[in-house]
Amino acid sequence: MSKSGSIKDGEKGPYDPVPTAEKGNDEIKLEAKMSLLNGVTVIVGSIIGSGIFVSPTGVLKYTGSVNASLLVWTASGIYSMIGAYCYAELGCMIKKSGADYAYIMETFGPFLAFIRLWVECMIVRPCSQAIVALTFSVYVLKPIFPDCTPPDESVRMLAVCCICILAFINCWDVKWATRVQDIFTYAKLLALFIIIFTGAYQLCTGHTQYFTFDNSNTEVTSIALSFYSGLFAYNGWNYLNFIIEELKDPVRNLPKAIGISCTLVTVVYVFTNMAFYTTLSPVEVLGSEAVAVTYANRLFGVMAWTIPVFVALSTFGAVNGILLTSSRLFYAGACEGQMPEILTMIQISRLTPAPAVICMALLSMVYLCSSNIFRLINYVGFATWLSIGVSVLCLPWLRWSQPNLLRPIKVNLIFPFFYILATLFVTIVPMYASPIETGYGCLMIFSSIPVYLVFISWKNKPKFFQKRVGAVTQCLQKMMVVVGPQKAKVQNTQ
Template sequence: MADENKPLSRKSSNAKDVINNNNENGAAEGEGGGEVTLKAKMSLVNGCTVIIGSIIGSGIFVSPTGVLKYTGSVNMALIVWITSGLFSMVGAYCYSELGTMIKKSGADYAYIMTTFGPFLAFIRLWIECMIVRPCSQAIVALTFSVYVLKPFFPECDPPNDAARMLAVCCILLLTFVNCYSVKWATAVQDTFTYAKLIALFIIIAFGVYLLSMGNVQYFNFDDTKTEVTSLALSFYSGLFAYNGWNYLNFIIEELKDPVKNLPRAIAISCTLVTVVYVLTNISFYTILSPIEVLGSEAVAVTFANKAFRSFAFFIPIFVAMSTFGAVNGILLTSSRLFYAGACEGQMPEILTMIQIQRLTPTPAVLAISFLSMAYLCVSDIYALINYVGFATWLSIGASVLCLPWLRYTQPNLVRPIKVNLFWPILYLLATIFVTVVPMYASPLETGYGCLMILTSVPVYFLFIAWKNKPKSFQNAMGALTQKLQKMLMVVRGKSQQ
């Protein structure tokens, strides 16, 4: 009975029959073939668009008020934007060593697993997979739907149910794309990344024009806040806008020549995003006062209404395109995190499977999509993502800690890129500042976040650490996995055999 319910492998006769039948029917050229594994299909340009498209979502268009709220002045806000960009670039530089040394999909999860073992790695995996990523995707999809519907409801907010249904459609469409072809997914990412950059370049160009006309009245240090807690919270808001610089590391197995292309993609993308973010903020303040920025729910739209007047309608269109691309970037990279966790035995085995024709991690893509759509039913998913925001930066800090730790414990590991230890130490000190101080300033949110982290502990000991589960449970899981395999036409990839 146990053998009959054992999941199909690439070598099993049933799996071979399914593969042969589908190959006879004609798998897509370049997608199918004899070897079932994730292929390295992504170029340097694709890598750059994954990072840029993942970082630039709705934040820079919709509400860059958090930094100004906690700094008090325009000049100090610009300094925080610049510093946040440099801070992210330091973290990305550290990740270039980790990514070329530990060439596994999963990024933070893979690094913590290698360095600190399965327990801490599972905590990172649980928070990221079960809460942070699906919540983030749900929020960005909702933002997309609101801006698509806005022209139909110019005098009021779009109906909540309509916005959620359109968000579901957005997620389902991109789920199909990511299940069908990695090339299609990267093409979507490329196209919508270019669209959002065009919108930002239009804003920047008009801002440069206004600067040349002498519109500099708001650039000063008036009303700057000097409290340490306010400064830390301003960096927290700024760093949130740069979140996504590590996303390419999650799919490194699908990047061509990662030793060369990973650090190049990180350097190009982080530099470009930092420059674009700072120049966009400068453009906003050439025409908008601090009071107008703080009072606006969509700063880019307020800017467009004052600057472009009758042509202001194009900004909501570009915001929708930007968020659509961001949903695709989250889906593309998050599915690989599910896949990496399953390959380590910390997620259901079905998530290790690859579609035999399309060579995509279809079950993992479906898992993140279903979770995201489930979170669309939650009344306040924005509060939920805020509760675990600090856990994200703690996890990234733990990943950077892997670098000096591995230098000490495993000095003989091959390191194609070797970062000076000054940079990870600097990053760790800054991480302590931007996490500990907000914990003191917002103890309620921190408490909820800690409770969410602690939910991973019983799950780990019940489903991961406990190896001798009852035969009935193992047989039931094996039968379910096999049925899902046949339904989705997936088998374990070569690397999992």
């Protein structure tokens, strides 16, 4: 994390930033290329991924009945919308990439910000991306193995291929990445609307026998665990905040994109679950590895293959959304000096944070060593909602400590207080019901402390260590042709 040894602006070497005349720009930095529509598709595309196709099983497992599970899906959507509303104020007030990392840095200082950065970069984002990539693989391979489980090695290898292809796209051009996000968001919405319309037809023809509260589980711990699966499906509502520096007119477009996206996703999720239960019994949902495939096989006949294809497109787009936004978190952390300097750097000709994209892809592949999706969801759930709760706490804290900050959007304080109380419920209660998973989650969080003390807090590191880190940084710069964001020196040729 030392900055010594990298190639600096003004040094002799072939990797100095040299602007081209056609760019008409002498600055190497991330550019604001994303419109309101791009912002909506980033959020919708990041939220709608594997969750709606994996989580119905997890929510039903802990609620016990169809009607109770639908209530959890609705409550999870409302909870997410309240969190997104709070983030709209924070995002318009602190216009920095990195979202909650930047908000905690501004509010509580570098130590808590690093813990958030560590949790998000080392656990939540790569683990979430691994889950979505595994779901992509299962849905692609399920038609090939209709009567048995796809081979575990094949599932993981296909997930690796998915991540590698999208890493290349994100390293090549931001416009390519946003175009992929747009196209695959439309594909996943089409798939879900097909399911919703067929479900509506089933409802109209009287298929309502499974919509009951029979066998509902009223234990508080089970309800909290059901929210882990439900909220996992909504995870991604804050992703646009991570790339706010690349969003055009963020004060206008950020709250609009959040409002449109969260409302759309909540409606789609609840109606999609209703559609599933018009045809599939709770036993069938609990026994299915791919709920949408089972639903299509029951209703669509020879056209049943279309749903696995659309679901694969959905999850492929979600992997792209996570990769697009997560790499900017690595970038933001490195700009604050809390991650290796190489992650601050931008590819000279493509103007993309290539090192951060590659780092995110590699970490995701590490989590592919495990293919137990529901265990991964529990790890992610505990770390995610604890961290986001601390981020929302920034809002009332800044109202008290810095009342004169410019706030284009001002949220009623009832909303952050409600959100924080709900976060305490979904993080503390599951400690009793699932102590092993939450214990691992706590260990992962606490592992950030020695890392902070050694690499961030300890300033006077030995010179040989600084030189070695600098040499590695310079080598990686040359390999990827990247430099830190800076003003390029333009020689006056006149």
